Amino acid sequence: MTNASRPNQNSLGDISLLYASVLLRATEAEGGDAERLKSQFHLNDPELAAPEGRISIPRFMRLGQAAIATTGNPALGLRMGALTRPIDAGIAGLAAETANTVHQSLATLVRYALLSSRNSRGEPSLAAEHRKACFYSISPYNQYNYFVVDSILAAWTQLIRHMTGRYDILERVRIEYPSIGLDEVFESWFRCPVEFGAKENSIRLKESVWLQAPSQAHQGMHEKLTAWCEQELQQIRKGWSVADRARYLMTPLLRGETPTIETLANRLGTTPWTLQRQLASEGTGFRELLDNTRRQLAQDYLQETNSSLSEIAWLLGFANPPAFHKAYRRWYGISPGEYRKHIKGSN
Structure with missing residues (x-):
């Protein structure tokens, strides 16, 4: 692989x-x-x-x-x-x-x-x-x-x-x-x-x-x-689960908006009900997949790029920066600004 x-x-x-x-x-x-x-x-x-x-x-x-x-x-x-x-x-x-x-x-x-x-x-x-x-x-x-x-x-x-x-x-x-x-x-x-x-x-x-x-x-x-x-x-796609394929197609859709399961299912060539069932069989769901994708991307954007917090919020599909800050604090217990300061302080 x-x-x-x-x-x-x-x-x-x-x-x-x-x-x-x-x-x-x-x-x-x-x-x-x-x-x-x-x-x-x-x-x-x-x-x-x-x-x-x-x-x-x-x-x-x-x-x-x-x-x-x-x-x-x-x-x-x-x-x-x-x-x-x-x-x-x-x-x-x-x-x-x-x-x-x-x-x-x-x-x-x-x-x-x-x-x-x-x-x-x-x-x-x-x-x-x-x-x-x-x-x-x-x-x-x-x-x-x-x-x-x-x-x-x-x-x-x-x-x-x-x-x-x-x-x-x-x-x-x-x-x-x-x-x-x-x-x-x-x-x-x-x-x-x-x-x-x-x-x-x-x-x-x-x-x-x-x-x-x-x-x-x-x-x-x-x-x-x-x-x-x-x-x-x-061979590449063979190693992907349904959640992997969904995440791959979901990420570009996040910019400035939250994609719907209908949009994602259409990209995958299936129905929303079938996609939800397939994700459930893998132990996840659309909302959970969306949240986990945003959480992982947020960490990488903060660690690996110089994008501003407002730019990252847009890239993750949040309606505004405060919504991103609220989600990040829910995920990690601190604000994204505090985490970025921590990264810079440790380098």
Whole structure:
């Protein structure tokens, strides 16, 4: 069973160390001290080379912020994208490279994203009718996570450029966070208009590119590699209970609101009554699962991020910060502010 098959290992999520390797290559290419970063974050070469190696999302974001600090390049995510290879997306990247069309390549990357990345904020998606690949929202945005959006959108773009041999492939890029004053840098890199402060994070491809066959297209190899991906995906999900799957789908729904059992059941492709019965057979219920999910996420947000208490309250789906404070005191006997002070005092 891979690390990704344990959805509670880090409630905020984790990603493949292959992405950390790309980040370190970008740091070195920009004149930063990659070896010092490896030492600072306790990363060694065998660990970075392991296909199954994972790094928690908060740790990866801190690594990215440190890399930006040492290189002085706030657009380091673009550099990461430029240095991304199909193999850096694991076997899903190789499967994508052999697809019949770019559309199928992106669909492959999106379908098997869980093989290399599990984030509590959501999962990527494809809007085929608009020729778009969409990365989920990771708001609230700050200096620790801008580069994540940049690197993903740039990596998708670079992979398509690699597959097609074309550079002028996009019609538009949309980025959810506000402009950081580097609009021209981004438009020069993506070679198309870039909209900041948008309602989504996405790249929209030209129609001719969407339908183009990658240079390494091979039907038989694509089928073989996607079968391997499918087997890995099912192996991951095999280790999940109904409560695990419900928690995985519930977490992105928490932002700013409390999800209902009807919404969650619909996401799971079942009925509210059936879901409640399945959870009961595992010794839990919807309300208990919701409460425990919030409690675990609250601890990780307080320990692992610099998000404000009001931001954490929103991320956990509470109506307001006082409701979060009341729940946290019920869970742990102290306020979240007191707990954060305790953490800082002990470091």
